[in-house]
Amino acid sequence: MNGMLAIRYETPQSVGEAVRLMAADPDARVLAGGTDLLVQFRAGVRQPSAFVDVKRIPELMSITIDGQGLRLGAATAAAVIGEHVELRTLWPGLVEAVQLIGSTQIQGRGSVGGNLCNASPAADTTCALIVNRADCVIAGPGGERTVPVEEFCIAPGRTVLQRGELLIALRLPRPAARTSDAYLRLIPRSEMDIAVVGAAVSVTLDANGVCRSARVAIGAVAPTALLVPEAAKALVGSSLDAASLKRAAEAASTAARPIGDKRGTAGYRRTVAGVLTRRAAAIAAGRARRK
Amino acid sequence: MTVTKLHIETTINGEPREFLCDSHETLLSALRNGLGLTGTKEGCATGDCGACSILLDGRLVPACLVLAPEAQGRAVTTIEGLSSGDALHPLQQKFLEHAALQCGVCTPGFIVAAKALLDAKPNPSEDETRYWLAGNLCRCTGYDKIIRAVLDAASEMKESAI
Numbered sequence: 155m156n157g158m159l160a161i162r163y164e165t166p167q168s169v170g171e172a173v174r175l176m177a178a179d180p181d182a183r184v185l186a187g188g189t190d191l192l193v194q195f196r197a198g199v200r201q202p203s204a205f206v207d208v209k210r211i212p213e214l215m216s217i218t219i220d221g222q223g224l225r226l227g228a229a230t231a232a233a234v235i236g237e238h239v240e241l242r243t244l245w246p247g248l249v250e251a252v253q254l255i256g257s258t259q260i261q262g263r264g265s266v267g268g269n270l271c272n273a274s275p276a277a278d279t280t281c282a283l284i285v286n287r288a289d290c291v292i293a294g295p296g297g298e299r300t301v302p303v304e305e306f307c308i309a310p311g312r313t314v315l316q317r318g319e320l321l322i323a324l325r326l327p328r329p330a331a332r333t334s335d336a337y338l339r340l341i342p343r344s345e346m347d348i349a350v351v352g353a354a355v356s357v358t359l360d361a362n363g364v365c366r367s368a369r370v371a372i373g374a375v376a377p378t379a380l381l382v383p384e385a386a387k388a389l390v391g392s393s394l395d396a397a398s399l400k401r402a403a404e405a406a407s408t409a410a411r412p413i414g415d416k417r418g419t420a421g422y423r424r425t426v427a428g429v430l431t432r433r434a435a436a437i438a439a440g441r442a443r444r445k
Numbered sequence: 446m447t448v449t450k451l452h453i454e455t456t457i458n459g460e461p462r463e464f465l466c467d468s469h470e471t472l473l474s475a476l477r478n479g480l481g482l483t484g485t486k487e488g489c490a491t492g493d494c495g496a497c498s499i500l501l502d503g504r505l506v507p508a509c510l511v512l513a514p515e516a517q518g519r520a521v522t523t524i525e526g527l528s529s530g531d532a533l534h535p536l537q538q539k540f541l542e543h544a545a546l547q548c549g550v551c552t553p554g555f556i557v558a559a560k561a562l563l564d565a566k567p568n569p570s571e572d573e574t575r576y577w578l579a580g581n582l583c584r585c586t587g588y589d590k591i592i593r594a595v596l597d598a599a600s601e602m603k604e605s606a607i
């Protein structure tokens with residue numbers, strides 16, 4: 155079947171060229187690492203008219219960290235992110251989420267932009283991006299626009315990207331003093347599986363160890379990853395003691411709207427969303443205290 | 446509709462090579478069917494088993510999830526590139542000595558993945574080795590012999606480097 159199709163393979167060298175290719179052909183698909191797209195293509199789920207390989211565009215393949223924060227090129231491979239020492243130090247929770255994606259081989263290809271644009275509710279990096287207040291930098295025929303990452307995915311497999319648009323980078327503000335993050339997921343085995351539940355937490359402490367601001371996000375428990383302000387509220391103003399962590403866990407469980415399937419019943423997922431929120435908050439707090 | 450083949454110029458195991466491929470063909474298929482390099486195996490074709498492991502510009506990747514035209518201007522290393530002439534790579538030698546293979550379908554993938562590990566980390570712990578190789582599946586040998594062969598190769602390569 156595939157052999158009969160005249161699918162084009164394009165290698166734009168600039169964002170402008172990629173936008174023109176995408177705008178000219180509604181059935182063209184961006185190819186980043188291909189670890190979702192090529193699996194779907196081989197399974198017959200997607201039949202693009204063209205693969206637009208964005209890995210030769212420097213802006214999509216670079217990591218820059220400055221006083222403002224991080225600019226992460228959308229197609230940068232997970233392995234490259236994992237090797238970046240400063241990125242690991244500033245955003246340990248984001249990097250641990252990235253490093254959970256697949257195997258060493260998958261890490262050599264898969265990107266954060268691909269993880270996000272594939273829009274799986276169980277994608278591992280989405281929650282960590284949400285708690286770190288990431289913005290999606292989108293290029294399109296009308297120029298550039300920015301969308302907060304929690305608004306980027308709108309349904310399983312669907313994003314806010316319009317015809318001709320592509321994600322070029324994620325921008326994360328530099329963490330304030332005594333700020334850190336953590337991401338945890340539950341899978342039935344120790345490697346190579348898709349999250350049954352995921353939870354990310356970022357906290358900022360003051361000099362006395364009191365939590366001044368917090369973000370909590372949970373994944374795989376709703377059609378898109380959820381930002382849970384009620385769970386954050388339970389943490390702010392506390393010293394992140396057991397009682398406030400428990401309240402945050404309850405808020406996360408309440409916010410979860412999971413389906414039940416063979417990987418976990420809805421009730422189980424709801425409970426685990428709370429447990430992972432509590433544990434991720436404790437880890438983020440420990441990291442923030444050491445900063 | 447005539448489907449024109451793409452002409453790709455690349456470097457494979459240090460040698461300049463050219464091949465023709467379809468735009469949506471995998472690099473695994475181009476290596477095996479176009480170039481006759483059948484050492485790289487196809488297990489799952491979906492990124493799950495590691496049998497197709499190769500290095501692309503030095504980075505460990507599954508060749509089943511790389512499009513063949515992506516190799517344009519890049520450097521590819523396959524299992525065929527590991528030995529020097531008749532002298533086996535230490536990893537290949539240790540797989541033999543430890544009987545770390547039975548049917549052998551997973552072996553090229555394990556050895557290429559282990560080479561990437563030792564390139565990045567010449568002295569890995571057993572834990573690091575097991576995690577690094579978690580994306581390589583073997584359905585006959587069992588993992589202990591494979592891990593022992595890799596760790597033994599690492600210590601031998603360290604000694605010969607001194």
Ligand SMILES: Cc1cc2nc3c(=O)[nH]c(=O)nc-3n(C[C@H](O)[C@H](O)[C@H](O)COP(=O)(O)OP(=O)(O)OC[C@H]3O[C@@H](n4cnc5c(N)ncnc54)[C@H](O)[C@@H]3O)c2cc1C
Pocket residue numbers: 183184185186187188189190191192193208228229254255256257260263264265266267268269270271272276277278279315319320321322346347348349491492493
């Ligand atoms: C064996 C295996 C294990 C996996 N394990 C995990 C796991 O543990 N956790 C997890 O979250 N995922 C996992 N995945 C899924 C996948 O590896 C990740 O989602 C990965 O991050 C996808 O990135 P990619 O660069 O390969 O995306 P691609 O496959 O290249 O793209 C994915 C989708 O996004 C679109 N896209 C990509 N980049 C852009 C862009 N810049 N702008 C617009 N659209 C874009 C593509 O057109 C496509 O529709 C696994 C996959 C495999 C094969």
Ligand code: FES
Pocket residue numbers: 486487488489490491492493494495496497498507508509510
């Ligand atoms: S054949 Fe590529 S990972 Fe299995």
Ligand code: FES
Pocket residue numbers: 545546547548549550551552582583584585586
């Ligand atoms: S030796 Fe047969 S699959 Fe590993």
